Amino acid sequence: xxxxxxxxxxxxxxxxxxxxxxxxxxxxxxxxxxxxxxxxxxxxxxxxxxxxxxxxxxxxxxxxxxxxxxxxxxxxxxxxxxxxxxxxxxxxxxxxxxxxxxxxxxxxxxxxxxxxxxxxxxxxxxxxxxxxxxxxxxxxxxxxxxxxxxxxxxxxxxxxxxxxxxxxxxxxxxxxxxxxxxxxxxxxxxxxxxxxxxxxxxxxxx
Amino acid sequence: xxxxxxxxxxxxxxxxxxxxxxxxxxxxxxxxxxxxxxxxxxxxxxxxxxxxxxxxxxxxxxxxxxxxxxxxxxxxxxxxxxxxxxxxxxxxxxxxxxxxxxxxxxxxxxxxxxxxxxxxxxxxxxxxxxxxxxxxxxxxxxxxxxxxxxxxxxxxxxxxxxxxxxxxxxxxxxxxxxxxxxxxxxxxxxxxxxxxxxxxxxxxxxxxxxxxxxxxxxxxxxxxxxxxxxxxxxxxxxxxxxxxxxxxxxxxxxxxxxxxxxxxxxxxxxxxxxxxxxxxxxxxxxxxxxxxxxxxxxxxxxxxxxxxxxxxxxxxxxxxxxxxxxxxxxxxxxxxxxxxxxxxxxxxxxxxxxxxxxxxxxxxxxxxxxxxxxxxxxxxxxxxxxxxxxxxxxxxxxxxxxxxxxxxxxxxxxxxxxxxxxxxxxxxxxxxxxxxxxxxxxxxxxxxxxxxxxxxxxxxxx
Numbered sequence: 001x002x003x004x005x006x007x008x009x010x011x012x013x014x015x016x017x018x019x020x021x022x023x024x025x026x027x028x029x030x031x032x033x034x035x036x037x038x039x040x041x042x043x044x045x046x047x048x049x050x051x052x053x054x055x056x057x058x059x060x061x062x063x064x065x066x067x068x069x070x071x072x073x074x075x076x077x078x079x080x081x082x083x084x085x086x087x088x089x090x091x092x093x094x095x096x097x098x099x100x101x102x103x104x105x106x107x108x109x110x111x112x113x114x115x116x117x118x119x120x121x122x123x124x125x126x127x128x129x130x131x132x133x134x135x136x137x138x139x140x141x142x143x144x145x146x147x148x149x150x151x152x153x154x155x156x157x158x159x160x161x162x163x164x165x166x167x168x169x170x171x172x173x174x175x176x177x178x179x180x181x182x183x184x185x186x187x188x189x190x191x192x193x194x195x196x197x198x199x200x201x202x203x204x205x206x
Numbered sequence: 207x208x209x210x211x212x213x214x215x216x217x218x219x220x221x222x223x224x225x226x227x228x229x230x231x232x233x234x235x236x237x238x239x240x241x242x243x244x245x246x247x248x249x250x251x252x253x254x255x256x257x258x259x260x261x262x263x264x265x266x267x268x269x270x271x272x273x274x275x276x277x278x279x280x281x282x283x284x285x286x287x288x289x290x291x292x293x294x295x296x297x298x299x300x301x302x303x304x305x306x307x308x309x310x311x312x313x314x315x316x317x318x319x320x321x322x323x324x325x326x327x328x329x330x331x332x333x334x335x336x337x338x339x340x341x342x343x344x345x346x347x348x349x350x351x352x353x354x355x356x357x358x359x360x361x362x363x364x365x366x367x368x369x370x371x372x373x374x375x376x377x378x379x380x381x382x383x384x385x386x387x388x389x390x391x392x393x394x395x396x397x398x399x400x401x402x403x404x405x406x407x408x409x410x411x412x413x414x415x416x417x418x419x420x421x422x423x424x425x426x427x428x429x430x431x432x433x434x435x436x437x438x439x440x441x442x443x444x445x446x447x448x449x450x451x452x453x454x455x456x457x458x459x460x461x462x463x464x465x466x467x468x469x470x471x472x473x474x475x476x477x478x479x480x481x482x483x484x485x486x487x488x489x490x491x492x493x494x495x496x497x498x499x500x501x502x503x504x505x506x507x508x509x510x511x512x513x514x515x516x517x518x519x520x521x522x523x524x525x526x527x528x529x530x531x532x533x534x535x536x537x538x539x540x541x542x543x544x545x546x547x548x549x550x551x552x553x554x555x556x557x558x559x560x561x562x563x564x565x566x567x568x569x570x571x572x573x574x575x576x577x578x579x580x581x582x583x584x585x586x587x588x589x590x591x592x593x594x595x596x597x598x599x600x601x602x603x604x605x606x607x608x609x610x611x612x613x614x615x616x617x618x619x620x621x622x623x624x625x626x627x628x629x630x631x632x633x634x635x636x637x638x639x640x641x642x643x644x645x646x647x648x649x650x651x652x653x654x655x656x657x658x659x660x661x662x663x664x665x666x667x668x
Contacts, residue, residue, distance in 0.1 A: 019493055023632045028611045032269060034243035034286050046634040080330040082346040103429045104346055111348040163225015178356040184220045188231045198458050199233050202318050
């Protein structure tokens with residue numbers, strides 16, 4: 001059952017690269033799992049093996065740990081694997097601040113209670129500069145106010161569609177909400193049966 | 207007067223929500239073993255059942271072995287899919303079934319995808335099914351759960367991009383993957399575009415021409431893509447789609463043919479590309495947008511317009527073991543892979559076989575051909591294509607995703623360079639440290655024979 005999400009605050013990890021794809025976030029060789037928890041050790045596994053600068057401080061530990069990721073353009077593009085989001089969640093990530101997100105990845109974040117906060121280039125620059133200048137280690141995210149809160153007191157706006165914010169804040173069970181509309185689903189099914197018979201339930205032929 | 211996209215979206219909208227999302231009815235849902243186990247678990251934990259089992263099929267493809275011989279165990283994920291499908295009453299097509307294959311190849315063959323339907327799958331390449339005039343898109347596992355429970359999905363309506371290709375077009379046109387736009391393609395002129403789109407409409411390399419219109423396509427990205435059905439589509443469905451031979455009566459065929467955009471102006475954005483100027487394309491770097499022609503060169507950090515882009519190009523060159531501005535023609539390869547949902551249908555194998563006939567794979571190259579489905583494999587064998595490939599020194603495998611996602615034991619060793627007919631050249635995609643170049647099936651065959659990346663057109667004239 002989803003929980004209400006109001007905010008996130010904690011250690012930040014900066015990954016200032018465009019087009020970070022879900023293969024990089026969660027390599028294919030770990031996709032054989034049938035679980036959705038305990039996936040943390042796979043997060044950025046190939047980049048950690050390559051000793052990427054951004055992950056140096058986690059060397060020797062099984063998992064990366066961060067509460068907020070700050071990333072660049074088109075984060076989470078590519079494959080639809082929700083495992084990427086599950087692995088991030090396992091590593092403590094509760095919010096991602098980005099210039100833009102891959103479409104399916106964005107949707108996967110919302111469904112797993114990770115706040116996808118989209119910022120404009122001006123705000124992105126301000127966050128990255130603040131992190132460099134002050135060696136900021138903690139960042140706060142406020143869903144209701146749509147604010148990124150830096151340690152030096154700066155408050156920077158981010159975008160989150162009203163409906164997406166509402167879903168996070170209320171912790172709605174989306175399936176339950178849809179099933180409450182079952183009369184509409186039934187009406188569609190009945191209409192299809194008469195008006196579009198080729199869309200009838202598919203049958204296997206021998 | 208509207209776009210085909212709007213017609214299908216509006217006719218499938220069951221309800222709307224205050225946040226602007228629409229509830230779309232899902233006519234067809236395809237399951238595979240990587241993105242379904244957790245969905246069924248969640249469904250069971252919530253005490254829910256599959257709403258309409260008859261509108262789902264399940265096929266394992268990502269992790270199945272492609273080596274011939276007695277079936278080895280496919281692993282826990284495949285066994286779990288089989289068990290979940292059986293418990294829910296969902297038709298399941300296992301490895302070695304005559305109906306097995308990569309989901310996006312097999313589903314149309316089964317007659318499971320029809321013009322005008324909504325079809326989803328937990329795989330980002332689902333958009334390729336838009337080639338049949340279907341509203342087709344990829345979803346995540348939580349969305350798979352929602353579809354199983356409700357036969358519907360909440361989706362935000364995208365903006366639309368109309369792409370018109372003019373002139374005679376013999377090349378390959380693809381799109382990058384991402385967000386924001388739905389795309390519809392149309393061709394004024396001879397209809398070979400439909401052939402290509404039926405085979406290649408997928409998330410893969412953008413055409414690399416430095417043309418404003420194509421750059422716009424490069425940047426627009428798209429979760430949905432579509433081509434209106436035409437006589438080629440209807441004829442293919444009648445001939446190949448099991449179960450549609452009787453249903454595809456003349457009146458249904460006429461209804462399908464009426465599914466088209468009647469107002470091209472209604473797209474939010476429109477782009478026109480001169481098809482006659484599109485040349486065979488390949489990638490040099492680590493994203494599908496890192497593309498050039500065979501007479502072209504790898505990227506040059508010095509030509510980048512920002513420091514971030516300069517660093518990115520250099521990182522891609524370092525990973526791929528190429529120099530800045532290096533000519534792509536003549537770069538030696540270690541592996542050649544013809545396969546994946548993008549390029550493993552009978553037309554793709556014919557194109558590759560026409561290059562391979564009477565020639566031999568270079569000694570330094572391991573070459574494999576993975577047909578997209580059991581039906582494609584059977585047809586290729588009947589047409590003598592398998593014999594051509596084997597005679598030329600290619601390995602002839604069974605169907606599956608294979609080296610595209612490299613989850614089944616077919617993968618590159620660190621540092622190996624692969625000419626691949628798949629759709630993603632991300633770092634480590636085909637194996638840790640593996641270097642992927644994306645090319646057409648004909649170009650992969652030509653490169654396998656030459657032992658290096660090479661323009662396939664040279665072989666056509668030889």
